[in-house]
Amino acid sequence: MKDISFKVSDIKLVNSDTVRLVLTSEEILPKITAGQFLNLEVPDNSLILRRPFCIYDYDNTSVTIYLAVVGKGTLALKNLKKGEILKATLPLGNGFFKINTYKNIGILGGGIGCAPLFRITKDYKDKNFFAYLGFNSKDKALFINDFKKTCKKTIVATNDGSLGEKGYALDFIKKDIANFDAIIMCGPHGLVKAAKETFKNISIPVLVSLEQRMACGVGACLVCTCPIIADEHQKNKRVCIEGPVFDIKEVVV
Amino acid sequence: MIDLKVKIAGIEFKNPVITASGTFGFGREYNRFYDISVLGGICTKGLTLEPREGNAAPRIAETPSGILNSVGLQNPGINSFIQNESMFLNSIDTVVIANIAGNTIENYCAAVEKISSADCVDMIELNISCPNVKEGGIAFGVDCSSAEKVVKEAKKLAKKPLIVKLSPNVSSISQIAKTVENAGADAISLINTIGGMAIDYKTKRPILANIYGGLSGPAVKPIALKMTHEVSKAVKIPIIGMGGITKAEDILEFMIAGASAIQIGTVNFFDPNAGFRLVNELTSLLKECKIDRLKDLIGSLIIN
Numbered sequence A: 001m002k003d004i005s006f007k008v009s010d011i012k013l014v015n016s017d018t019v020r021l022v023l024t025s026e027e028i029l030p031k032i033t034a035g036q037f038l039n040l041e042v043p044d045n046s047l048i049l050r051r052p053f054c055i056y057d058y059d060n061t062s063v064t065i066y067l068a069v070v071g072k073g074t075l076a077l078k079n080l081k082k083g084e085i086l087k088a089t090l091p092l093g094n095g096f097f098k099i100n101t102y103k104n105i106g107i108l109g110g111g112i113g114c115a116p117l118f119r120i121t122k123d124y125k126d127k128n129f130f131a132y133l134g135f136n137s138k139d140k141a142l143f144i145n146d147f148k149k150t151c152k153k154t155i156v157a158t159n160d161g162s163l164g165e166k167g168y169a170l171d172f173i174k175k176d177i178a179n180f181d182a183i184i185m186c187g188p189h190g191l192v193k194a195a196k197e198t199f200k201n202i203s204i205p206v207l208v209s210l211e212q213r214m215a216c217g218v219g220a221c222l223v224c225t226c227p228i229i230a231d232e233h234q235k236n237k238r239v240c241i242e243g244p245v246f247d248i249k250e251v252v253v
Numbered sequence B: 001m002i003d004l005k006v007k008i009a010g011i012e013f014k015n016p017v018i019t020a021s022g023t024f025g026f027g028r029e030y031n032r033f034y035d036i037s038v039l040g041g042i043c044t045k046g047l048t049l050e051p052r053e054g055n056a057a058p059r060i061a062e063t064p065s066g067i068l069n070s071v072g073l074q075n076p077g078i079n080s081f082i083q084n085e086s087m088f089l090n091s092i093d094t095v096v097i098a099n100i101a102g103n104t105i106e107n108y109c110a111a112v113e114k115i116s117s118a119d120c121v122d123m124i125e126l127n128i129s130c131p132n133v134k135e136g137g138i139a140f141g142v143d144c145s146s147a148e149k150v151v152k153e154a155k156k157l158a159k160k161p162l163i164v165k166l167s168p169n170v171s172s173i174s175q176i177a178k179t180v181e182n183a184g185a186d187a188i189s190l191i192n193t194i195g196g197m198a199i200d201y202k203t204k205r206p207i208l209a210n211i212y213g214g215l216s217g218p219a220v221k222p223i224a225l226k227m228t229h230e231v232s233k234a235v236k237i238p239i240i241g242m243g244g245i246t247k248a249e250d251i252l253e254f255m256i257a258g259a260s261a262i263q264i265g266t267v268n269f270f271d272p273n274a275g276f277r278l279v280n281e282l283t284s285l286l287k288e289c290k291i292d293r294l295k296d297l298i299g300s301l302i303i304n
């Protein structure tokens, strides 16, 4: 992990409240793996903490992130201009683990939570990925064309049926569960909770990427913990360094 | 050659920059960003006799120019600390301060006795000011007679210099400071976090699961500076000042107010290279101000 100076090389509003941000560095970036995140400086002096975002895509010198505007920090980031300089610490957290042991992998994403799931489908060309992406409505749908390029099948579900299937992505992946050796997922708390219940009796691993409020992002301050069952005991583990990816069986929601 | 050295209770620090308890783990995390041996010292996460799981999350809320935290002393316990961190801490060339907390006098004493046996520890910082645990902690730091008792007993067992860390959540910090000085403290550090709260008006709920938390960061600096000055007038033992330090200018201000060294906490979260940066900025700033010996600044406040 390293603290790196980036230049905003591209910024675009992709829907009413989501921004695609491309950050480019003059130095070669440390090695990143799918599912890791960065901690990004916010261009507003009254906000001192950085904001964590997962790395959607990357190459040797640049990273792409998608951010949903939900508060002051993300609003300030939305107003960045091309050429502005800001720092980010990366790569943080563990990516999706043990992927090599699986062949057919189900992807379950909810809204902006689809973001950490894309890069893995691009990296493992020898695997079969099946994506189930859920959004509120057509105008909030994201990433679909990217997933279509890397996945064997991409099912889109919207709550109001304005795009793809009507209903929840979770219900669609549930029907096909017999086809997978593992599921990797990310999404809002409600989705994680429902998935925990839905998947409670299945034998394949379900890896979930969690979110928690953070400060340091590197494991030093202990503010980002989630209760996790380890060796039959509940422990507070740091999402930033022991996660953000956990087996859903161990997650207490 | 600029002389940044300072001395506290017989221990020499190569510079006054020490990382604050609870913001720097046991040093390993930030050693990946820079060689932490450049620091004057590091202070460990608050340690207790037994492991603690801390409070429920969310444990952090951001407020204007500050943060509220309610970690609640999550730590692996002193035994595990000694077993797992000694080798690393012995391998770095900086003063190591162990921050110790407890919930009864006996418990504090047992913790102090145990940590005294750790060869990786150079000094002990007795935390009688943690606002985030239900029993103990701050209760000892807001009342003169219990502060006196715990410091007196701890001092008997401490085989390393004893720093006592004070809470700002009191009506007279100089009185507490005098009390702990008389009880045998070798140095005083201040301030711990200031009790605070954040509410989400939309949900009508507190942001922290613990409801209340402790405020730190730039927002608390004026309060910390005043308390450093008040305490420096009240006691003769050295003071380690902290609260909202983010730049070299802040360090000079705390030292002018009476601090012999300083700690940096929250700044590490938004600048992982803060320790390294501050040591360098301090050297440049002293050059610019034509000050050769940092020590000469301690308590040099001019009032007229």
Ligand SMILES: Cc1cc2nc3c(=O)[nH]c(=O)nc-3n(C[C@H](O)[C@H](O)[C@H](O)COP(=O)(O)OP(=O)(O)OC[C@H]3O[C@@H](n4cnc5c(N)ncnc54)[C@H](O)[C@@H]3O)c2cc1C
Binding pocket: A037, A049, A050, A051, A052, A053, A054, A055, A065, A066, A067, A068, A069, A070, A071, A072, A073, A074, A075, A112, A115, A116, A210, A211, A212, A213, A214, A244, B061, B062
């Ligand atoms: C590992 C990780 C990866 C993430 N990846 C993405 C991503 O790819 N795209 C995206 O849009 N969002 C992502 N988030 C959530 C994002 O960090 C928050 O939405 C953002 O910090 C909100 O900042 P704000 O100032 O706009 O909101 P405010 O609510 O004003 O923020 C106040 C404080 O709460 C924290 N906070 C608020 N919501 C969250 C949240 N859901 N998770 C963590 N901290 C929060 C903020 O960081 C800040 O410290 C991720 C979070 C984590 C932990």
Ligand SMILES: Cc1cc2nc3c(=O)[nH]c(=O)nc-3n(C[C@H](O)[C@H](O)[C@H](O)COP(=O)(O)O)c2cc1C
Binding pocket: A221, A223, B020, B021, B022, B023, B045, B046, B047, B069, B071, B073, B099, B127, B130, B165, B191, B192, B193, B215, B216, B217, B218, B220, B242, B243, B244, B245, B263, B264, B265, B266, B267
């Ligand atoms: C997340 C966090 C955890 C902390 N944990 C401890 C602790 O365990 N023991 C302690 O004495 N102080 C603890 N503190 C207080 C700091 O050491 C310091 O006194 C305070 O943050 C003020 O300095 P700052 O404004 O530079 O952060 C903690 C502070 C923060 C932000």
Ligand code: FES
Binding pocket: A213, A214, A215, A216, A217, A218, A219, A220, A221, A222, A223, A224, A225, A238, A239, A240, A241
């Ligand atoms: S954010 Fe500091 S330990 Fe995770």
